[in-house]
Amino acid sequence: MRQLESVSDRILAHFEPVSLLLTSDSYLDVLRKMLKESKTSKSHGEADEKNIDAIISILIERRTYFEQRKPHIISLVGLRELERFIHTGMVGRLDLPEDIYSQRVKAARHEVIKLADLMESEPLDIQIGIIDEAMPSSSFQVLSGPSHSVMVTSPFRLGEMPNVYNGIGTVTYAPEAVKKHEDLMIRLWRKAHKGREGADLLRKLLKDIC
Template sequence: MAAVTMHLGEIGQQLRAFRLESGMRADEIATRLGVSRAALYRYEKGEVIKLDTVQRLAELLKISPLTLLGVGFDYYNCPNRFFEKLTALESDVLQSLQICDPICYQVTSPAYDVILQEAHTSLPEQKENAAPAILTQANRRALYNQRKPSIISMLPEGLVVEFLRQGVGAHVPMSETLRQKARQVAVQEIRNIITLMDSVPMGLQFSVIPENMTVTPCIYMRKSEQVVVAINPFRSDCCPAYTSGVAMITASPEAVLTHQRMLESLWQTSLKGQDAMERLKTLVAQHGAV
């Protein structure tokens, strides 16, 4: 895995993104900073920027200087906002190492999305602002199929067992008929993973984390000039109306390095290859829907 570095180009991209999000015009920001608009554009293209200018920019944009430099912490208490950001990050990611679901969403079948949308439309209290998080993630699978970045997905055994017993959308209210269908889809998704493990596709690896190990759901993403870590309490099959939590995204070197070491250690101790396949087959036989 790559070492953590900071690049002026990445800082420039951060500056431009926050400027556009703020709704402030470039000439307005330049005037309040006491620099020319051309200078501001040069900063956004990766020219050296003074720390006192970073401080004043952060104050104008109402963010912390560390966040502007790309080493701060962004927090998300809404699953949809988090998955929007995650999709944007994955648009140019080179490698992803993840522990966050009993499956790897990027390689799920369309049936996974369909069952969640069906469950949502059956909710009597459905509202526009409670749209299923799966709709926000619609581009994640397409992005993966288009770019094929490297993915290492570690599946916690406890989550796999719950997934097989409860089905897709374990915490989303459903009728018993729909719940049974969700269990069947869950079984098929795990079987699909077993098939992928057996075929060993390029750049895609799976392992199974033993049930007696407690892990923090997180995603490590290596981009061309930056490494980012997301601490993620939100399952890909969650419904915002029934989900509470706070996700965090950071490129802080200390946070990235700490999670990198943890993930590398887990990968070494988790079940891989034939052992992982046999374990998943056993779990399907023991807990899968009939």
């Protein structure tokens, strides 16, 4: 993903709860904590710590490439997925102390506020659409550049209850697969809440979930 994003001029993205590329500067710090929390009793201590550090390092590189190159990104976000994200908070497991859980709910709300602010400001290189209906169950991106169009699916989650270990992602340059996912994005984009309308919808969601 990192290599493809670094050479792409356009990105069509659907990730739950939101694309990493559109998160706040504090997101990865909280994600590191979530990954540590999600470790099982069979985890391998220092080796797992190194794996987490390596994952965060790669994600930092992805964010850096995106901020430097500023490709055009069109991101679709499910309203129900964001609702669950706010209720659950940025947690790696559900049995956290109440004070930590409260902090993580605030962290999730911060990300939704960031998303609303982006939608309202409408930067030239970022378009975000909020979908108020069922979204595809798998995350994917269609990445395009001067010499490529490629579709990438990912079973991994970087939101609440993250999963970065178990699953198999796919990468295909097959024109039919790329076109089907592009067509899906176009169809969903037409019915999405965008700009100030979408921002107002997110702020209402935050207000309703006190």
